[in-house]
Each structure stands twice: as structure tokens, then as C-alpha cells.
Amino acid sequence: MGKVKVHRKSPSIDMTPMVDLAFLLVTFFMLTAAFRPPEPVAVDTPKSESEIPLPESNRMIITVAKDGKVFFDMDNQPNRKRMLQDMAEKYGVNFTNDQLNHFGVMGGFGVPIRQLPQFLDLSPDEQAQVQQPGIPSDSVNNELADWVVYARLTNPSKMRIAVKGDRDSNYKIVKQVIATLIDRRILRFNLITGLEQGEQIEKK
Amino acid sequence: MAEISESGGGKGKKGGKVRAKKQSTKVDMTPMVDLAFLLLTFFILTSTFNKSKTMEVTMPDKVTKEEEQTKINENDILNLVLGENDKIYYWVGLTPPVETTNYSKDGVRKLLLERIKANPKLMILIKPKDESRYNNMVDILDEMDITQMKRYAIVEFTADDKTILAGGTGQETTQQ
Numbered sequence: 001m002g003k004v005k006v007h008r009k010s011p012s013i014d015m016t017p018m019v020d021l022a023f024l025l026v027t028f029f030m031l032t033a034a035f036r037p038p039e040p041v042a043v044d045t046p047k048s049e050s051e052i053p054l055p056e057s058n059r060m061i062i063t064v065a066k067d068g069k070v071f072f073d074m075d076n077q078p079n080r081k082r083m084l085q086d087m088a089e090k091y092g093v094n095f096t097n098d099q100l101n102h103f104g105v106m107g108g109f110g111v112p113i114r115q116l117p118q119f120l121d122l123s124p125d126e127q128a129q130v131q132q133p134g135i136p137s138d139s140v141n142n143e144l145a146d147w148v149v150y151a152r153l154t155n156p157s158k159m160r161i162a163v164k165g166d167r168d169s170n171y172k173i174v175k176q177v178i179a180t181l182i183d184r185r186i187l188r189f190n191l192i193t194g195l196e197q198g199e200q201i202e203k204k
Numbered sequence: 205m206a207e208i209s210e211s212g213g214g215k216g217k218k219g220g221k222v223r224a225k226k227q228s229t230k231v232d233m234t235p236m237v238d239l240a241f242l243l244l245t246f247f248i249l250t251s252t253f254n255k256s257k258t259m260e261v262t263m264p265d266k267v268t269k270e271e272e273q274t275k276i277n278e279n280d281i282l283n284l285v286l287g288e289n290d291k292i293y294y295w296v297g298l299t300p301p302v303e304t305t306n307y308s309k310d311g312v313r314k315l316l317l318e319r320i321k322a323n324p325k326l327m328i329l330i331k332p333k334d335e336s337r338y339n340n341m342v343d344i345l346d347e348m349d350i351t352q353m354k355r356y357a358i359v360e361f362t363a364d365d366k367t368i369l370a371g372g373t374g375q376e377t378t379q380q
Binding site: 012015016018019022023025026029030045046047048049050051052053054064162165166167168169170171172174175178181182183185187188189190191192193194195 | 237258261343
């Protein structure tokens with residue numbers, strides 16, 4: 001009589017489909033990941049129930065930080081360079097080619113135009129460590145207004161303006177920024193907010 | 205960490221024929237899977253998902269000429285003053301009583317819905333004080349959107365408003 005052999009099942013499982021799926025997802029996330037561009041200052045945006053997405057291109061962002069400093073950012077490298085050249089001409093500040101290129105690729109900034117050349121000479125790491133003083137936007141010296149004007153000139157018909165304020169920033173500064181925009185006859189702009197999940201009253 | 209397991213050690217076989225070792229065709233995929241999931245987690249967590257949303261605002265243009273100003277019956281105006289410490293002061297037209305409310309669902313939202321029901325011609329003037337936070341402004345604009353107010357504007361908090369807030373009566377002024 002032969003022994004009844006218990007057929008031993010192998011404890012390993014075929015992982016091929018799982019691996020397939022995992023790599024598919026890895027590839028997908030790698031390709032779609034848009035890394036957050038470096039921001040000059042951390043801003044905690046207020047929440048709203050609005051669902052209009054921020055335009056991806058042709059936009060300038062005016063950031064108002066918690067401490068009231070104002071920062072400016074625009075997308076599109078060639079346009080940025082043109083904007084800086086216009087600004088340089090107006091304020092009589094000279095920029096080297098290196099500085100121009102550097103300005104083209106960097107993110108938002110909050111430095112008065114006269115300090116901009118030195119700031120652009122720093123490496124990105126050093127720039128991140130510098131305490132930026134913010135762009136002057138009061139009635140005495142309103143550089144922000146000129147940035148807005150020249151940014152708009154690079155693409156007059158499509159340029160969208162977004163204001164990104166910190167929820168705790170003082171309204172006084174925001175008022176100044178908005179007044180600056182209204183003075184330049186920019187009456188429509190966007191306020192950047194985070195999405196809030198909440199109850200919406202039935203739309204009639 | 206990366207090791208390919210082979211079935212059968214093949215050591216210590218005494219004598220006998222020298223057999224060609226049969227190697228398993230299976231590869232231990234555990235380390236690869238580990239790595240794959242690690243990467244997967246990393247990319248899921250770092251991808252920004254573009255959560256930024258925006259709110260469109262249209263501001264009234266500066267009106268300089270008297271005849272261009274729109275005149276509104278003062279009883280149709282609801283003034284909302286965004287004050288310090290997340291408070292809202294409100295009154296109708298140019299006279300007190302000034303009452304206070306807050307940004308909650310039962311606060312300003314209820315108020316707006318009640319008032320618009322009572323008077324569909326209601327015009328809301330939002331007057332943020334300098335002491336208020338930016339968050340207050342966004343909150344109130346959001347409420348306008350939620351309650352579907354059509355007629356509202358953000359205007360300056362003037363000296364007249366200050367008197368009314370303090371208990372006095374405002375002068376006869378035209379509001380834009």
C-alpha cells in the first residue's frame with residue numbers, strides 16, 4: 001500500500017499581474033507628476049466652494065503673504081524676459097544676459113527692482129534662504145503696478161490675473177493690491193482658493 | 205536584499221551521476237514589488253493634483269462723474285461691514301440699528317436668504333475694514349456665490365460708515 005502523499009502547494013504566489021499593475025501605476029504617476037514649482041513663501045489659501053480651476057498658462061499670480069509682503073510671478077519664459085527688459089528700461093537698471101536667463105526660469109519673487117540684479121546672481125539655494133522684502137505696492141512707490149502693466153503687455157488679450165492671499169493676511173494690503181489693479185483698469189481677476197467640501201444650496 | 209532563490213541546494217550529494225541541475229524558472233519578485241510600491245507611494249504623495257481653485261471677482265469701475273453713478277433707494281441697500289475678529293456688522297440703508305452676525309451657516313447665510321426673500325431688489329455692499337482678514341473677504345464672496353446673490357459689490361469702508369457703526373446717522377450720500 002502506497003502512502004497517500006499530501007500534495008505540497010508552493011507558498012509563493014504568482015506576482016506577475018500585481019507587478020504589472022504596480023509598474024503601470026508608477027509609470028503613470030511619474031509621467032503625470034507636475035512637481036510644484038518653488039514658491040518664495042508659504043501661503044495658506046482660504047477655502048471656498050468655487051470650482052473654477054486656475055488657468056495653466058498666460059497667468060500672473062500676485063501673492064500676498066501673511067506678513068503683508070507682496071510677491072509676483074508669471075509663467076512663460078520668453079514673456080518673463082521681455083517683461084524684465086521693459087522694467088529694466090523704465091527703472092534704468094541693467095541686467096546681464098545671465099541674469100535675464102536666470103529670471104526666465106525662476107518662480108515668484110518679492111524683491112524691489114533695484115535689488116533684483118544682486119538677487120539674480122545668487123544660486124537657487126541661496127535665493128531660497130534670503131528673506132525677500134516684498135515688492136513695493138504702496139502709493140508712494142508702486143512697482144507692482146508696473147510689473148502688472150508690463151506683464152500684461154506681453155500678452156494683452158489673454159493674460160489672466162490671479163491674487164493669492166494668505167487667509168490671515170491683513171485686508172489693508174489686499175485692498176492696496178486690488179486698488180492697484182483697479183487703477184490699471186483691471187476689473188476682473190481671480191482669487192486663488194482651496195477647495196472646500198461643503199453643502200451647496202440647491203441651484204434653482 | 206536582491207537575491208534569486210533557487211530550488212534545491214544541490215550540496216552534499218554523494219556519488220551518483222552528475223545531473224544537470226534543474227534551475228527553477230521562477231524568480232523571486234518580492235524585492236521588485238517592494239520597490240515598485242515604494243515608487244508608487246512616492247509619486248502618489250508628491251503629485252500635486254492641482255487643487256488650486258479660483259474665484260472670479262469683478263470689481264466696480266471707478267466712477268468719477270456724478271451722472272454716471274447709479275442711484276439706489278437706500279432701503280434696498282444692505283451694508284455688511286467685515287470687522288475685526290471675524291465679526292460682521294450689518295444695517296440697512298443709512299441708519300442704525302447696527303447688528304452683528306458671524307460667518308456661520310446660521311449667521312450671515314441665513315440673514316442673506318431672509319433679506320433677499322423679503323426684498324428681491326436688495327443690493328449688498330461689502331465693506332471690509334482694514335482690521336479684517338483676507339479670509340473674511342473670501343468667505344463673504346463665497347457666501348454670495350452660495351446664496352446666489354446677483355447684486356453685490358465690494359466698496360470702501362468710509363468715514364460715514366464709521367459714524368453709523370458708532371451709533372450715529374450717516375449723511376445723505378450716493379452709493380455707487
